[in-house]
Amino acid sequence: MDEKVDWSQLPIDLWPKIGKSLDNHIDVLRFRSVCESFRSSIPHSLPNSPSFPLQLTHPINNRVIPTFLNLATIYLIKPTHESSSTNLSSSSSKGWLIKVEESNNHPLRSLLGPISDRKLLYPLSNNASLMLLNLLNYRVIELCKSYSCRGRRTRCFSCKVRKVVFYPNSPWINVKDCVAFCIFQKGRIGFIKHGAKNWKLVDHKNFNYDDVIVFKGQFYVTDKCGTISRFDVCSLKLIQFSPPLCGFGHKKDLVESCGSLYVVDRYYESSDESSEDFGRDEVVECFKVYKLDEECGKWVDVKNLRDRTFILSNTCNFSVSAEELIGYQGNCIYFKDTFDVRMYNLEDHRIVTVDFHPSIDKSLWSNAPCVRM
Template identity: 55%
Template sequence: MSMESQVRSMSEAMDLRPDWSDLPSELWPKIAKSLHNHVDLVRFRSVCKSWRSSIPSSLPNSPSLFPFQIPHPINPSKFVFLSQSTIYRIESPHQPSSSHKGWLIKLEGQSNPSQSHALRLLNPLSDRKISKSRISSRRILNLLDYRAVELYKSYSLQECGFPIKKVVFFPTSCWSDVNDSVACCIYQEGKLALFKRGDNQWRLVDDLNYYYDDVIVYKGQLYVTDRWGTISWIDTSSLKLIQYSPPLCGFGHKKHLVESCGNLFVVDRYYDSEPRRPYYEASVVNFKVYRLDEEWGTWVDVKDLEDRVFILGNSCNLSVSANDFAGYAGNCIFFIDIFDVRVYNLGDGSTMTLELDPCTSKLFWPPPSWLRI
């Protein structure tokens, strides 16, 4: 085909592209309501005036609602702030879209309404605030300037005064009413508590068992695992636990819940010695991974994650594809071991320390040259 013919074909193809602004107006709200995170909705509203006017600028559950005050889990006469953070895969606008190599960042809204700054940049694993000395003099990060994909939301209780193992909050869609939301936390040695918006205090779930390791929102439900790897889902109305899986009978010291490609996994963490107190973690020597076969109600011993990477952070666990990020290798588990960021290779059982200071891990920080904050 001649160059002239190629140009003519391209022109004809461009002429056949639909004009999205000509869509029937009644379709715009329906399209918008299929988008559940804030960045996608902002992009939707920025297309044109008609699209912008089709949905409200203020949504029932938006990042601006955070942080908000809730009672202290132990002392309901005191209040703490529930803050929200978002993990993004961010790509350079100048990078060819075919490369699909991104960078992992975590942004937290105000941890206290009295604070003046809007966002804080955090290390995705440790949740440590990135020092201002490590970023440029500009402090504005406009996600609309980049190709940004929201991966996960995590939550924490600020100014709580005692260690919290995990906090989750749902529903997280921008369209859900925050007044219908539920928070769940694991604290102290493994107590499980639930808080509904409008309650005066947290309510203990299963006061006979204080050995819960992790909680996750999976398929619109709260799921929790105890120290023996038994997964249950929480009936938020009755505060009852309904057993969902048989006991894993893993001999590790700590169980983590991870959702990956629509499946539920338990990552069993082994220490070199039994932890001597609830918040002390000895050095990690091994991991084992199990997938729950929900159809048969059995556990599958997983030896190969293929291109998946499991990230066990302080406030959330997530699974990403190594092909989507620069510097990552599949079949690996990233985790915090006492004070170090480390990588465990599930294939050969080897462990590598990335950096002594979690804030300077090269896979998470400093940012690439095209990212300037």
């Protein structure tokens, strides 16, 4: 097992099969970076269409405003053995979370905080020169993708869309075969296929949907009662997937963790739900977490997430092991509210404000203010 293997001696017909089995953009880039033979065996791929076209209608003159889905990917960057002796990382095997905005013309446009969505500033000094961070010296793991509506003169209109998910998002799938599914600000849900002129509402009766997620290759939504439904793209219908949760929180968030589906019930200090933008600037009081037991068809009250960390952002929710991260604690929920980035501890039920991301700026980017992937 300790014998080194010369991968270049693999049969040539295996290389494209291995390359095509990689299902995200960063793995394709790393595969193509191995050698010239690997690079020529599969075509160059781009992140699956950040320019997926959408339509927003002006509320006064009904003019259609061109918009598009802006793609961002959240990565876990961990030092390898080769980089542990350099100044770019500590001896710890833990890593950092970063959010990378991408586009067709600029594979790496800007780096964002994964929760706050703030741009990460590079600590350049007056005498600093351009430096590159070689990602071949780091393990780069794609955790999830997020999409937001962007476009010219659409700032006041894109807020109508609360959250967007996109599937399939493999670099080998043609964007014309993909579907965007969204939740509007007022709790309505809709979808749009590539080339369609407008969003199509799915449920004309229920305007109380809180969150949407792609889980096991399907679209799932939850309403304010915690009832999860699966959207069937073929029949364009919602199929009830879970019993009602009957949680009394003000907002339900969907999170996938270790192959299971969770609902995080968010409680606000204020109970005034008359505003259309309820929850945007509300102060969070506490959370309750429930796991869906798919076999028994019931909800399980979760008191301890153990080493898992739940991260709730405006555009996506995900979980990760705290043992792999610098600056994060297990059994905690990280989120953003009026006080910026906050942490809720499920053990003692305390909420504290956290300061992100000085650890990233100092330890990862101190000698590499510019990154090229």
